Amino acid sequence: MKKYNHRQIEKKWQKEWQKKKLNQVNQRSRKKKCYCLVEFPYPSGEGLHVGHIRSYTAMDVVARKRRAEGYEVLYPMGWDAFGLPTENYAIKTGRPPALITRQNINRYRKQLQSLGFSFDWSREINTSDPNYYHWTQWMFLQFFKAGLACKAKMPINWCPQDKIGLANEEVVDGKCERCGGPVETREKKQWLLRITKYADRLDRDLDLVDYPEPIKIQQRNWIGKSNGVLIKFGSIEIFTTRPETIFGTTFIARHGNTDRFTGEYVVNPANQEKIPIWEAVYVMKNVGTGAIMGVPAHDERDLEFARKHNLPIKEAAKAITEFVGGKMTTKYKLRDWIFSRQRYWGEPIPLVWCERCQKWQPVPEKDLPVKLPPVKKYQPTDTGESPLAAIESWVSTKCPKCGGPARRETDTMPNWAGSSWYYLAYLGAKNLKRKTKNRLNFHSLIPNSQRWLPVDWYNGGLEHTTLHLLYSRFWHKALYDLKLAPGKEPYGKRTSHGLILASGGEKMSKSRGNVVNPDEIVKRFGADTLRVYEMFMGPFDQAISWHEDGLIGARRFLERVYKLGLKVKSQKANIKVANQKLKLLLNQTVQKVGEDIEQMKFNTAISALMILSNNFEKEPAVAISDLKVFLKLLSPFAPHLAEEVWRGLGEKLSIHLAPWPRKRQVKIVKVKIVIQINGQTRDVLETAPGLEAEALKLAALGRPKIQLWIKDRPIRRLVTVPDRLINIVL
RNA sequence: GGGCGAGUGGCGGAAUUGGUAUACGCGUACGCCUCAGAAGCGUAUGGGCUUUGCCCUUGAGAGUUCAAAUCUCUCCUCGCCCACCA
Numbered sequence: 001m002k003k004y005n006h007r008q009i010e011k012k013w014q015k016e017w018q019k020k021k022l023n024q025v026n027q028r029s030r031k032k033k034c035y036c037l038v039e040f041p042y043p044s045g046e047g048l049h050v051g052h053i054r055s056y057t058a059m060d061v062v063a064r065k066r067r068a069e070g071y072e073v074l075y076p077m078g079w080d081a082f083g084l085p086t087e088n089y090a091i092k093t094g095r096p097p098a099l100i101t102r103q104n105i106n107r108y109r110k111q112l113q114s115l116g117f118s119f120d121w122s123r124e125i126n127t128s129d130p131n132y133y134h135w136t137q138w139m140f141l142q143f144f145k146a147g148l149a150c151k152a153k154m155p156i157n158w159c160p161q162d163k164i165g166l167a168n169e170e171v172v173d174g175k176c177e178r179c180g181g182p183v184e185t186r187e188k189k190q191w192l193l194r195i196t197k198y199a200d201r202l203d204r205d206l207d208l209v210d211y212p213e214p215i216k217i218q219q220r221n222w223i224g225k226s227n228g229v230l231i232k233f234g235s236i237e238i239f240t241t242r243p244e245t246i247f248g249t250t251f252i253a254r255h256g257n258t259d260r261f262t263g264e265y266v267v268n269p270a271n272q273e274k275i276p277i278w279e280a281v282y283v284m285k286n287v288g289t290g291a292i293m294g295v296p297a298h299d300e301r302d303l304e305f306a307r308k309h310n311l312p313i314k315e316a317a318k319a320i321t322e323f324v325g326g327k328m329t330t331k332y333k334l335r336d337w338i339f340s341r342q343r344y345w346g347e348p349i350p351l352v353w354c355e356r357c358q359k360w361q362p363v364p365e366k367d368l369p370v371k372l373p374p375v376k377k378y379q380p381t382d383t384g385e386s387p388l389a390a391i392e393s394w395v396s397t398k399c400p401k402c403g404g405p406a407r408r409e410t411d412t413m414p415n416w417a418g419s420s421w422y423y424l425a426y427l428g429a430k431n432l433k434r435k436t437k438n439r440l441n442f443h444s445l446i447p448n449s450q451r452w453l454p455v456d457w458y459n460g461g462l463e464h465t466t467l468h469l470l471y472s473r474f475w476h477k478a479l480y481d482l483k484l485a486p487g488k489e490p491y492g493k494r495t496s497h498g499l500i501l502a503s504g505g506e507k508m509s510k511s512r513g514n515v516v517n518p519d520e521i522v523k524r525f526g527a528d529t530l531r532v533y534e535m536f537m538g539p540f541d542q543a544i545s546w547h548e549d550g551l552i553g554a555r556r557f558l559e560r561v562y563k564l565g566l567k568v569k570s571q572k573a574n575i576k577v578a579n580q581k582l583k584l585l586l587n588q589t590v591q592k593v594g595e596d597i598e599q600m601k602f603n604t605a606i607s608a609l610m611i612l613s614n615n616f617e618k619e620p621a622v623a624i625s626d627l628k629v630f631l632k633l634l635s636p637f638a639p640h641l642a643e644e645v646w647r648g649l650g651e652k653l654s655i656h657l658a659p660w661p662r663k664r665q666v667k668i669v670k671v672k673i674v675i676q677i678n679g680q681t682r683d684v685l686e687t688a689p690g691l692e693a694e695a696l697k698l699a700a701l702g703r704p705k706i707q708l709w710i711k712d713r714p715i716r717r718l719v720t721v722p723d724r725l726i727n728i729v730l
Numbered sequence: 731g732g733g734c735g736a737g738u739g740g741c742g743g744a745a746u747u748g749g750u751a752u753a754c755g756c757g758u759a760c761g762c763c764u765c766a767g768a769a770g771c772g773u774a775u776g777g778g779c780u781u782u783g784c785c786c787u788u789g790a791g792a793g794u795u796c797a798a799a800u801c802u803c804u805c806c807u808c809g810c811c812c813a814c815c816a
Contacts (some may be wrong), residue, residue, distance in 0.1 A: 214734050217733075218733075221812075238816080253816095331816095544742075547756080552755095604745095607755075608754085676750085719749095719796045727796050729796050
């Protein structure tokens, strides 16, 4: 075969790797472990997004490097399969969500497999599988029993025309996305998970993990810890972080729908002054105590409010020496996690309401999972309950405690539930499939968790920083307190990828019609080209636009590598030792690629590989061992092509079983020293390294170009940087 | 309103973290190859000029320094996330 035929090559090696089970992890291995995790996709109808590929390729590169470094690597994949779009599609088409989900998953799996990711497919999980949500429900019950779940009235978006509750996403500019009518706020009793109980630990334990600083900051801001003081103004207790400004208080305000004076007054405990009580829109109900002391002299919003309503604005108050009846306290902005949805396509909440006991009773563990019953209509009911409420035979049940008549909870869980513990589920993926699973307890379901947790490296999207990532940390901590999971934190290291935008710089979306289909690219250019392009296109953590032109560059690079393989294979003389320059470059590349992968600077890693292959091309002959080092460095990025060329050189074992190249010390024989005059580069000197400052000075001054610049002006100063630079200041 | 980022050729982007600005790739031009095209290969490619060489150039302006894309300050523009954070 003389031409780089990506279709044939990629299919061949994918089959071979699968047959040899190259990517299956041995959980009991004695080797050092490395758990690499990427956010599992929601199997939507649109198919795999090129953004998924960016994240998955990056971690695939890391996983492959770790294997080559001798680690036992777990790199799993699964499906975050519950969710609103599938349900809405079911409503539209009348087809069961489970069926739609199965079809979407099959498509996603095929797409992911076509890209040659080294996932351990024997551990595939699916959050909508009853074997999976069995345990999501089980964990919810543990939280319920531990007092972490409670029901409370919460506002929801309500469309009076369609008579359904709406997700935030379905409300566009205050209007219902379906009918365009106005959306109201309604109070509804919802299940809450008490994440606020963990606010302090979620904040504090960020010190224990290796997350990028902006992510830590964003989580801290979201949790919103603030130390302040509770002060009573008569019957109203306010929260302030600035107690010293109390003398400047000219009014008290609590949350209201409009700005209005209540007609009531209280006394300022600091100076016994009588001040009015107002209701104000700008005061937030959920922050602090929901009431503030208005200090226009110190707070701009207070000032604005006071101006608008002609309230007195005092000049700067004296510092308070001792405030009256105050109490030091800590408040958080974080709110409890609303855990119910009035929807069909989610995990049923495994509780029943018993009339006789007048209590919510947990479904006994032996009766788990509470399976989603088949329904005819997926529409929410007119009353805003989930479609499950319409199935009387399912709702009506017996109280597990007293045997009396009882009714099932018809709310389901949010999609964040299943994804909160999936890193654990991968460890027990094989057990989840077993028929005997009901006899397992949680500890034997998730084997070796002590050894395999925390996740060593978790890559995902920035948009999940304050939702999934925080929920999952909370879930883990709750499990930890119940002695169900090891360690305080689930994820040791977190990184994030930048968004891939369409070529115009806009978001890719179906409605804009600018979505790039990876299938076509794999077909036309090959999986390796797509992988290399996505790693080369720009800095990994930054948003970047898609440019089809760049694919051509990646493809050309791989074609040249292919040709290089043919050239080396057919060359007559077997070169054993490369020339000095090449040897140095080879070792620099080993170092550069290794370091760049660790820092996720994939674009410069590929660039270094291109420079090396360009240099190989210029040589009349290349040592086979040198080319093999290059191929090994390339193999995490372009696993199929690297394998093909590697085997073509006579190797019997897969390149992916070969060890990562070691750096060798190579003596540097020549350095370029920049000669500057007044900070401007005027000449470059090539010399042996280790030149002393005095010798360098003489060499520099001896250069004719430099002579011309200096003429007879006196040298005021000399600055030298060894083996790098000399600056002559005139 | 708050927070986090980012502004470098025609384009995507490099820059040893203060030490040759524009690596690598795309595009473009010319040449080779070819009956011809495509592909491939080679050379060139920030701008300007009075072109052995010189001057300018990292959003704008100032500052620190022998030396600034990099550090400091002021301003401008763009992206993302959150929200009336007491």
